[in-house]
Amino acid sequence: MIDDNKSQLTASRRSVLKAMILLALATTSLSKFIVPGPANAAGKKVIIGAFADGGLTPFKQKIIPLAMEAGFDIEFLEDEYGVTLEKWFADAQNSAGQYDIYLLDDPWVPQFGAANVLEDLGAAGLSADDKDWIDPMLEMGFWPPRSGARAAAFKDATPTLICVPFIGDLQTMTYRNDVYTNGAPTTWDEVIAKGKEGVAAGKIKYPVVFRGVAGNSIVTSWYPIFLSFGGEFFDDNWNPTFNSDAGKAAADFFVGTMKQNAPAGVVEFDSDQEGAAILGGDAGAIIQYSGNALKADDPAQSKVAGKLDFGVTPKQVKAISQMGIFIAGVPKSAPNRANAIEFLKWYTSAETQAKVAESGMIPVKRSAFGVAKPGNRLIPVALKQLDVGAQPRPRMPEWAKVEELLGIELNKALQTGSGGAAAMDAAAKQVREYLTQAGYYQ
Structure with a gap:
């Protein structure tokens, strides 16, 4: 007990x-x-x-x-x-x-x-x-x-x-089956490359869409990319490790390549905006939870019903999603x-x-x-x-604050379209200071 x-x-x-x-x-x-x-x-x-x-x-x-x-x-x-x-x-x-x-x-x-x-x-x-x-x-x-x-x-x-x-x-991928004609893309490189082909063919306006608003929203969108690059949030002593080489590479990819292939206003996107992009036929692929994914089959909510299919999250070194x-x-x-x-x-x-x-x-x-x-x-x-x-997200009572600190730094980097690695270092420093005050390092 x-x-x-x-x-x-x-x-x-x-x-x-x-x-x-x-x-x-x-x-x-x-x-x-x-x-x-x-x-x-x-x-x-x-x-x-x-x-x-x-x-x-x-x-x-x-x-x-x-x-x-x-x-x-x-x-x-x-x-x-x-x-x-x-x-x-x-x-x-x-x-x-x-x-x-x-x-x-x-x-x-x-x-x-x-x-x-x-x-x-x-x-x-x-x-x-x-x-x-x-x-x-x-x-x-x-x-x-x-x-x-x-x-x-x-x-x-x-x-x-x-x-x-x-x-x-849990998160899975929703994708346009008339853009990714060989089935669900298995890597992030394929998501971007095939998505660009879809843009050139006039089928979609941009390859990907995600949430960019600071806090829970942007961290939720970044999380599966972070995991796919092999990142881990903490070690067994609660030292932040999300600013490892893998974490920094994931952040740079997210605020750089992902932003370049997303809508211009993605920094301010939340669930409603990203949902409108995929259901309205503008985006080629999205990572989302099931409640939003299932709207793909509802003609009353989707302009491209029948053109949206589901697959596992793409990988860089792994194919892991947030649950x-x-x-x-x-x-x-x-x-x-x-x-x-x-x-x-x-x-x-x-x-x-x-x-x-x-x-x-x-x-x-x-x-x-x-x-x-x-x-x-x-x-x-x-x-x-x-x-x-x-x-799942780290099992700690203080997760909401950790997510807030990380989300603020990620959003700053997304606004400039660069500096993902520096954002990870800044967030790791703040998280460690916060967890020190909370008594994590006794």
Whole structure:
């Protein structure tokens, strides 16, 4: 078991969180989604908190009714992404008991783990020994991590399964099949070269598109390029290594070659702009998460439906993408703890996971990828990407700040179209200073 480490959160951080929580509670409304069951049904109550995301639509429309049939009374509460972390963390720390399950964004797991506010799901009977789990997804639910770097306060702690994968999600490539006529391009050089041919032929306006806005957006777009060049973020002692030769080469390629083959305003692009570029027929290729990728098949959203296909991320030395999933945790203050545990056992069973795949969501059990009629054509590509390589963001409570510092420096270099290597050195210096203050180098 993990010792109680709430003291890991500094007083200043608590005050900031408190202010954000109060603002969030004052300015946001909660969306409640309840599937009606038979009159006077006495189902097992489970209150699920989630952030609003299109990737959860199949869950609400197809899986919740199945849960109701299985005897669960599901109350599904949604909030905007920007406020859920603070709300749920306050609920857990204060033992408010407003939720039975949090559907977390996976980078939040370390923060909840460090505060010791989630149930030990392994002890509750959700076995980590089930070989049907997608291993890299399951690993994201342990705190502290079972491998790799650990925060100093948890160096000798026993890893505990505090969350289980709920919906799989990861980056894959969406590309124009009339430009890349031999199938998905396998290298970044091919992406650029064939994309230029497509521009010359008048089929597209530019080979690639990505997000350039400082912070999470630009780091998310740069991440798979960084991984493909062989970069690693930290060593086992949390020393920044993203400014290695591989990291610098990836940054130079991103702010130089990638920018030169992207729209002129890419420095200010976020999800809406990059999506419009690929769905509007202007771009040849993009790396994106499944929720946006699946818009490719919707004629109401895509002007080039039928001309967009999916493939694994291109490689330089590897073909690795960023993985980010919906992951479920049960707060120790859950009012219906037993029901929540039973629901997660039902939901992660091979039988239910097959229904998850049929509904169009990416499952978290390997057997479900083999269903006869998967709900979307990205599912087999997602499994191929998982087997080739998919890596989560570093498992640390301070990741959001690290990402912010890195994203600012990357954006500066992108604005000038050069200086990626220098940006890595500048960000590494700032990250090390920040982690020193956070007590990482004891």
